[in-house]
Amino acid sequence: MKKAVFYHAGCPVCVSAEQDILNIIPKDRVEVVHLGIDTTKVQYAEDQGVQSVPALVMPNGNVLHINFGAAIEDLK
Amino acid sequence: MKKAVFYHAGCPVCVSAEQDILNIIPKDRVEVVHLGIDTTKVQYAEDQGVQSVPALVMPNGNVLHINFGAAIEDLK
Numbered sequence: 001m002k003k004a005v006f007y008h009a010g011c012p013v014c015v016s017a018e019q020d021i022l023n024i025i026p027k028d029r030v031e032v033v034h035l036g037i038d039t040t041k042v043q044y045a046e047d048q049g050v051q052s053v054p055a056l057v058m059p060n061g062n063v064l065h066i067n068f069g070a071a072i073e074d075l076k
Numbered sequence: 077m078k079k080a081v082f083y084h085a086g087c088p089v090c091v092s093a094e095q096d097i098l099n100i101i102p103k104d105r106v107e108v109v110h111l112g113i114d115t116t117k118v119q120y121a122e123d124q125g126v127q128s129v130p131a132l133v134m135p136n137g138n139v140l141h142i143n144f145g146a147a148i149e150d151l152k
Contacts, residue, residue: 004100020134024080024101058096066140 002059003029007045009036009053013069017054021066030056035075042075078135079105083121085112085129089145093130097142106132111151118151 006021008014018032035042035053045055049063052071056064082097084090094108111118111129121131125139128147132140 016138017140020136020138020140023136024105024134026102029100058100060096060099062092062096064093064096064142066142 003031004059005057006030006032007035007041007050007053007055007057008032009070009075010034011053011069013067014054017066017069021054021056035072039075042072046072079107080135081133082106082108083111083117083126083129083131083133084108085146085151086110087129087145089143090130093142093145097130097132111148115151118148122148 004025006018008018021030033041033045035045048057048061050057050072052065053069053075054066056066058064080101082094084094097106109117111121124133124137126133126148128141129145129151130142132142134140
């Protein structure tokens with residue numbers, strides 16, 4: 001089964017949301033990408049519709065923006 | 077284990093997010109509350125920190141606002 005991808009950038013809002021998400025979603029269902037480290041993936045995330053982090057991109061392509069930590073533009 | 081509570085109000089953004097959330101979070105870990113129907117719970121949700129729906133209130137009390145469907149004020 002395709003995994004969801006949780007994008008974040010290490011900001012406090014992101015880290016808090018990451019812990020919450022990983023507590024409730026089975027670990028084999030979600031991959032975590034740190035855009036502050038994997039900067040090559042920023043453009044890919046944006047192409048998928050991620051406008052801010054933290055965000056969860058579902059296997060069906062839907063993007064769930066969770067609270068607001070940072071705009072994707074600020075990660076470029 | 078205490079469940080997370082997913083609050084929504086039946087709006088298109090809510091329903092889409094609900095399907096995504098319920099697809100990825102095990103059903104025994106999350107309770108769904110429709111604030112458009114359970115209007116008595118609007119104040120309770122707001123007291124928990126819900127500012128807009130859809131929102132997921134985690135067992136630890138953290139509130140994850142997911143995208144934006146409607147402001148809690150508009151549900152009163």
